[in-house]
Amino acid sequence: MHSVWKTSIRFTLVTTVLLGLAYPLVITAIAGAIFPHQAAGSLILKDGRVIGSSLLAQSFTSDRYFHPRPSAAGNGYDATSSGGTNLAQSSQKLVQRIQGDIDKLAAQNPGKPVPIDMVTTSASGLDPDITPDNAYYQAHRVAIARHLSDDAVNKLIAAHITERTLGLIGEPRVNVLQLNLDLDAMSK
Numbered sequence: 001m002h003s004v005w006k007t008s009i010r011f012t013l014v015t016t017v018l019l020g021l022a023y024p025l026v027i028t029a030i031a032g033a034i035f036p037h038q039a040a041g042s043l044i045l046k047d048g049r050v051i052g053s054s055l056l057a058q059s060f061t062s063d064r065y066f067h068p069r070p071s072a073a074g075n076g077y078d079a080t081s082s083g084g085t086n087l088a089q090s091s092q093k094l095v096q097r098i099q100g101d102i103d104k105l106a107a108q109n110p111g112k113p114v115p116i117d118m119v120t121t122s123a124s125g126l127d128p129d130i131t132p133d134n135a136y137y138q139a140h141r142v143a144i145a146r147h148l149s150d151d152a153v154n155k156l157i158a159a160h161i162t163e164r165t166l167g168l169i170g171e172p173r174v175n176v177l178q179l180n181l182d183l184d185a186m187s188k
Contacts, residue, residue, distance in 0.1 A: 044177060052177050057128045060180060063145040066130070066138050068176045069117050070101070073125030082124045109137060129173035132161050146187050156182060 031039040042054045052058050057068040059077050074081030087094035101119040106112075115133040135157045143153040160179045164170050 044181070046181070051181075053128075054175055054178060055128055056126050058177060060176065063141050065180045065183070066135060066142060066174075066176050069127050069130060069134075070119065070121050071125040072121045077126060079126060082126055084121055084123050084125060105137075108141060112137060128177060129162075129175050132157065132172055132174055135160075135174045135179065142183065146183070148187070152186070153183075156186060 028039070037043075043050050044052050044054055056079055057071060057077050059071075060067050068077070071077045072085040073079070073083060085094065089095075098119045102114050105114045105118055115131055115137055117131050117134050118137065136154065139153045139157060140150055142148075143150045146153075157174060157179065160174045160182070162173050162175070164172060
């Protein structure tokens with residue numbers, strides 16, 4: 001019986017060192033060598049300062065900017081509190097929030113259907129991307145606020161559409177932070 005305990009303790013220590021320390025360190029080193037930007041968090045710099053990550057949504061509330069999906073992460077876009085609302089489709093609170101958002105958005109663009117990702121949160125609450133439909137829905141508001149033509153804003157959106165990975169995985173998407181940064185550059 002004594003050797004079973006020794007073997008169990010040794011096995012636990014060896015697997016902890018190999019799988020808990022060595023493996024993560026090796027994979028991190030490989031990722032840093034092959035994909036340095038992504039391994040460092042895909043941080044975006046402006047004037048030498050980190051202003052965000054292309055992997056995490058940020059709150060943009062001004063009419064001059066494209067807005068991300070709604071967030072249920074903490075107080076909104078809080079990476080330390082990532083997660084959805086856990087409200088079921090049958091939740092009256094969820095239905096009222098979504099309907100209120102739809103009514104508000106429909107008043108801004110009468111006659112246009114509101115894209116679903118404008119009123120629903122992602123699973124993490126931190127999705128940095130919106131659908132092209134969502135971006136085009138917001139284009140007129142942004143164009144008016146920035147004194148730009150709708151056509152110029154629509155061309156900028158078209159240039160930021162990322163197609164499906166390998167033509168199969170995911171959906172076409174637009175990264176909100178990168179779009180807003182290029183919008184700022186275009187407006188100068």
